[in-house]
Amino acid sequence: MQLIKKFQDANLILIGIALSLFIIGLVGLSSIAVHHEYLNKTSPFIKQSIFLLPGIILFFIMFYMPKPFYHKSAYWIYGFSILSVSIPFIGKTIAGTYRWLDFGFIGIQPSEYAKWIVVIVLARYLSDNNLNLKKMVTLIIPILLALIPATIVLRQPDLGSAIIILSPLIPMIYWSGVRPYFIFLLIAPLISILTAFHPLSFTVWGILMLVIFYISQPTLVSGVISYFSYLLLGLLSPWLWSLLNTYQQRRIITMFNPELDPLGSAYQVIQSQTAIGAGGFWGKGWGQGTQTHLKFLPVQESDFIISVLGEELGFGFLMILFILFAFLIYGIVQLAYESNDRFSSLVLIGIGTILFSHFFVNTAMAVGLTPVKGLPLPFISAGGSFLLSCFMMLGLIVNMGRNTFE
Amino acid sequence: MLKAENIIQLGQLRVVRGVLLFLFFILIARYFQIQILNHDIYHKKAEGNRIRAISLPAPRGLILDRDENILVDNYPTFILSAIPIEFNDKEKKIGLISDLMGISTDIMEINYSNYYRNKFLPVRLAKNLSFKQLSILEENKTSLGGTYYGKLPKRFYTDHLNGIHFLGYVGEINRKKINQLRDSHSYTIGDFIGWSGIEKYYEELLIGEKGIDFFEVNAIGEIVENLSDKTVQPVPGSNLKLSIHSKLQKSMEQLMKDNSGSVLISNAYTGEILSYVSSPDLSTKKLSGGTTQKDWEKIIADSDTPLLDRNTSGLYPPGSIFKLITLFPLLEENKIYSSWETNCGGTYSFGDRVFNCWKEGGHGTVNMENAVAQSCNIYFYQAVQSLTLEKWSGTCRNLGFGYKTEIDLPEEKTGLIPDRQYLNNKHGKWGWSRGAMLNLALGQGEILVTPIQLLQFANIVATNGKTNKLHFRLGNTSELLLSESYSDKTWRLIQKFIRSTITHSKGTGKLADPHIRDLYISGKTGTAQNPHGEPHAWFFGFGKYKEEILSVVVLIENGGHGGEVSAPIARQAFEIYFSDKIQAHLSHAIN
Numbered sequence: 001m002q003l004i005k006k007f008q009d010a011n012l013i014l015i016g017i018a019l020s021l022f023i024i025g026l027v028g029l030s031s032i033a034v035h036h037e038y039l040n041k042t043s044p045f046i047k048q049s050i051f052l053l054p055g056i057i058l059f060f061i062m063f064y065m066p067k068p069f070y071h072k073s074a075y076w077i078y079g080f081s082i083l084s085v086s087i088p089f090i091g092k093t094i095a096g097t098y099r100w101l102d103f104g105f106i107g108i109q110p111s112e113y114a115k116w117i118v119v120i121v122l123a124r125y126l127s128d129n130n131l132n133l134k135k136m137v138t139l140i141i142p143i144l145l146a147l148i149p150a151t152i153v154l155r156q157p158d159l160g161s162a163i164i165i166l167s168p169l170i171p172m173i174y175w176s177g178v179r180p181y182f183i184f185l186l187i188a189p190l191i192s193i194l195t196a197f198h199p200l201s202f203t204v205w206g207i208l209m210l211v212i213f214y215i216s217q218p219t220l221v222s223g224v225i226s227y228f229s230y231l232l233l234g235l236l237s238p239w240l241w242s243l244l245n246t247y248q249q250r251r252i253i254t255m256f257n258p259e260l261d262p263l264g265s266a267y268q269v270i271q272s273q274t275a276i277g278a279g280g281f282w283g284k285g286w287g288q289g290t291q292t293h294l295k296f297l298p299v300q301e302s303d304f305i306i307s308v309l310g311e312e313l314g315f316g317f318l319m320i321l322f323i324l325f326a327f328l329i330y331g332i333v334q335l336a337y338e339s340n341d342r343f344s345s346l347v348l349i350g351i352g353t354i355l356f357s358h359f360f361v362n363t364a365m366a367v368g369l370t371p372v373k374g375l376p377l378p379f380i381s382a383g384g385s386f387l388l389s390c391f392m393m394l395g396l397i398v399n400m401g402r403n404t405f406e
Numbered sequence: 407m408l409k410a411e412n413i414i415q416l417g418q419l420r421v422v423r424g425v426l427l428f429l430f431f432i433l434i435a436r437y438f439q440i441q442i443l444n445h446d447i448y449h450k451k452a453e454g455n456r457i458r459a460i461s462l463p464a465p466r467g468l469i470l471d472r473d474e475n476i477l478v479d480n481y482p483t484f485i486l487s488a489i490p491i492e493f494n495d496k497e498k499k500i501g502l503i504s505d506l507m508g509i510s511t512d513i514m515e516i517n518y519s520n521y522y523r524n525k526f527l528p529v530r531l532a533k534n535l536s537f538k539q540l541s542i543l544e545e546n547k548t549s550l551g552g553t554y555y556g557k558l559p560k561r562f563y564t565d566h567l568n569g570i571h572f573l574g575y576v577g578e579i580n581r582k583k584i585n586q587l588r589d590s591h592s593y594t595i596g597d598f599i600g601w602s603g604i605e606k607y608y609e610e611l612l613i614g615e616k617g618i619d620f621f622e623v624n625a626i627g628e629i630v631e632n633l634s635d636k637t638v639q640p641v642p643g644s645n646l647k648l649s650i651h652s653k654l655q656k657s658m659e660q661l662m663k664d665n666s667g668s669v670l671i672s673n674a675y676t677g678e679i680l681s682y683v684s685s686p687d688l689s690t691k692k693l694s695g696g697t698t699q700k701d702w703e704k705i706i707a708d709s710d711t712p713l714l715d716r717n718t719s720g721l722y723p724p725g726s727i728f729k730l731i732t733l734f735p736l737l738e739e740n741k742i743y744s745s746w747e748t749n750c751g752g753t754y755s756f757g758d759r760v761f762n763c764w765k766e767g768g769h770g771t772v773n774m775e776n777a778v779a780q781s782c783n784i785y786f787y788q789a790v791q792s793l794t795l796e797k798w799s800g801t802c803r804n805l806g807f808g809y810k811t812e813i814d815l816p817e818e819k820t821g822l823i824p825d826r827q828y829l830n831n832k833h834g835k836w837g838w839s840r841g842a843m844l845n846l847a848l849g850q851g852e853i854l855v856t857p858i859q860l861l862q863f864a865n866i867v868a869t870n871g872k873t874n875k876l877h878f879r880l881g882n883t884s885e886l887l888l889s890e891s892y893s894d895k896t897w898r899l900i901q902k903f904i905r906s907t908i909t910h911s912k913g914t915g916k917l918a919d920p921h922i923r924d925l926y927i928s929g930k931t932g933t934a935q936n937p938h939g940e941p942h943a944w945f946f947g948f949g950k951y952k953e954e955i956l957s958v959v960v961l962i963e964n965g966g967h968g969g970e971v972s973a974p975i976a977r978q979a980f981e982i983y984f985s986d987k988i989q990a991h992l993s994h995a996i997n
Contacts, residue, residue, distance in 0.1 A: 127410050274448050277444055277445060277447065278445070278448045364433060
């Protein structure tokens with residue numbers, strides 16, 4: 001009875017949106033399946049359908065777990081997750097990466113779960129009453145908490161997941177109520193790096209930083225040190241750049257100019273953009289996409305499923321999809337705002353960020369706004385570990401979104 | 407700690423909403439730009455965007471004999487296919503291909519409808535293209551947009567060895583078949599699949615993985631470039647090493663050319679099959695492609711049933727070989743001592759019926775050893791009286807009859823071992839009497855066994871029951887477990903008796919012995935009455951040379967007496983196999 005009562009408290013709208021997204025994903029996957037020759041493997045459509053049941057079970061587990069459990073065991077779960085993202089390094093590489101834990105019948109990607117586990121541990125740390133938000137030093141620990149798993153995942157190598165693990169950091173720190181100046185201190189190095197390759201932008205940025213430091217009035221020493229270290233970071237970035245993998249470099253370069261490398265990673269962007277553009281407002285119709293079915297689109301069942309939907313079902317349909325995502329994210333933020341306790345509020349904002357980052361990077365890369373990152377679309381893309389992780393996040397959201405303690 | 411108040415400000419919420427709104431706006435604007443504003447540009451681009459993926463079939467794994475000679479190989483053939491969405495003016499193009507290459511339009515139209523999957527995937531138009539046809543195709547590619555040619559590896563049988571009954575053959579998957587396949591995703595119409603024999607049993611191992619070839623084509627579907635750096639090469643299937651002894655197999659096929667029946671030879675300890683002949687058979691050449699529908703119809707209609715694998719699917723009464731079955735429980739439970747003697751006068755009365763010995767006038771006084779060696783019926787009519795039907799049928803089952811041998815072939819029959827329940831069902835509770843036992847003891851009546859079961863039985867007897875399951879694939883050994891074991895004394899006596907069959911001056915199996923030094927042959931003959939004419943001639947036995955035991959089963963359908971017809975074939979098998987061994991030993995000794 002209690003279980004039913006708890007479920008009545010749940011935000012059914014968010015659950016409904018998530019399930020609609022899942023069904024949209026199946027529509028796309030089934031279209032791919034009709035015309036596809038699967039070379040010695042099962043179609044993603046069937047796989048995806050099979051994952052629904054475990055997804056729902058995991059949703060309920062995450063939902064029925066009492067809130068204090070997450071709060072209490074946050075650090076334990078975190079430790080376990082660090083361990084599990086490190087374990088694949090012991091085993092063999094799968095497709096040249098160390099992303100998978102192979103259990104024979106099923107492969108698990110621990111980094112998918114690390115994403116929201118980092119959110120829980122950050123929320124636990126940032127919701128502490130004794131936290132001194134006036135001091136910049138306070139932020140070192142949360143940064144480390146996110147940076148450690150992100151670094152391990154980056155080494156797998158999985159740049160996309162590493163970025164996703166880092167993405168909730170700044171929104172959560174902001175949400176916890178620190179001075180906006182601190183946020184600036186966190187973001188500034190990134191901007192230094194990005195502008196470093198363009199002398200004019202770098203000069204503008206240098207001046208802008210100076211203005212911000214002047215307005216925010218930090219102590220003289222800390223202000224001067226931060227300012228010059230950020231400048232130095234910008235000057236060093238060309239060297240840091242050389243540390244990246246060639247394929248990562250190439251992906252970033254082609255973001256700015258896809259035509260440079262039409263058969264490399266930009267090939268995917270061009271093809272996907274063409275598919276989406278060719279779809280027009282109404283689309284070519286289900287199962288009719290020539291781009292999709294003549295195999296221009298690589299990884300169309302996961303990273304580029306948006307292109308399949310865009311080509312076959314058109315702009316109108318994509319807008320419905322975007323509105324669904326907007327409602328989902330908006331709803332999560334609203335729950336975070338209305339939440340009574342800080343821990344739940346922070347978890348919600350963190351998970352919201354993860355889902356939004358996935359959505360944004362995926363849809364933006366398909367039209368050439370961001371580099372090709374290989375990030376799947378939540379609830380829609382085929383992919384076992386990620387889909388299950390999405391259902392778990394949904395359980396967590398609905399759980400944290402209830403304004404009751406147990 | 408959990409109850410730390412949420413201290414979030416409305417301002418923070420507004421900032422977050424603002425950021426989200428901004429990002430959503432950018433995204434929607436970009437999609438609007440691409441899908442609505444620039445739709446025409448991308449639409450044109452998609453039309454001209456032509457890279458085609460054509461799957462590359464993987465060669466099946468080779469099948470080798472025990473000395474790694476290739477038994478089944480592949481050879482490349484060329485096929486012509488077309489992608490329907492690009493193959494506009496289909497009739498015209500098919501007409502042109504027909505004119506250029508001399509392939510009838512009807513065949514291509516039939517192929518087109520048979521192989522059609524959907525408008526995006528290639529359809530096969532013609533097979534077995536010659537190099538000349540390929541070059542004509544290449545010269546005229548501008549007028550044949552949408553067509554592709556590619557390799558299709560086909561099975562090729564290298565040796566003169568037939569072996570179709572164990573090698574099996576592959577067949578092409580058609581529309582009907584593909585729906586029956588459990589995992590149809592791995593296969594498409596036009597692929598080859600193992601249809602029977604080893605090809606079917608080890609399909610998973612032999613099949614390999616397909617690859618993909620990418621082509622860039624222009625607006626009329628003509629290939630501009632093969633994007634070879636994107637090609638995913640097919641992975642050939644794994645090679646399969648069989649235990650077949652090609653020389654032995656070939657000789658046995660020759661010997662059986664004019665007979666119907668089977669010859670089975672194995673290593674008694676390991677269970678490895680060395681020779682597997684079911685006669686009549688088909689030349690594998692007939693299967694190396696090019697078999698027409700008409701040929702097939704002829705083969706299927708042949709009254710000699712060359713497609714039937716007699717070794718695993720032929721059911722026969724075992725005849726006198728089954729007399730040995732009776733001995734197991736008798737000796738094991740000391741129901742009769744091996745020294746017990748009886749007089750064979752040629753006839754035996756049971757109830758109101760008279761049963762005869764095969765030898766008119768009888769064998770005179772016989773003990774157990776003589777009864778086996780000379781295959782005396784009267785002795786066994788009497789001996790079987792001390793067994794129940796349950797005991798007898800249980801012994802048959804324990805020794806592998808009535809079950810599959812689980813040899814690595816897809817089809818196998820279990821045969822028939824009648825027990826009380828079976829006879830009750832068939833004849834009614836009062837419709838049969840213990841007199842049925844007399845027939846069963848002689849391996850006659852309602853017993854049916856397969857030759858392969860008898861080969862397994864030979865291995866069991868030769869090794870005191872410590873053998874492995876029969877198999878073709880080298881290394882695929884697994885122990886054969888008898889649910890009931892027998893004492894050493896039982897094994898020793900039975901082995902002694904079947905040795906006498908060969909050595910005794912009146913032994914029925916005398917002709918099986920090639921008289922090679924250090925080679926000890928044992929065996930039992932069978933002459934199985936059947937309603938189809940002359941009795942079936944059986945020989946069952948093994949030859950022991952040093953540490954090696956070669957087991958042999960020979961069946962000649964309607965051949966007459968086992969000792970006269972089948973035993974000599976077994977002798978040849980022993981001779982061929984062991985003379986090589988001895989040669990090897992000798993040259994080894996000299997060096």
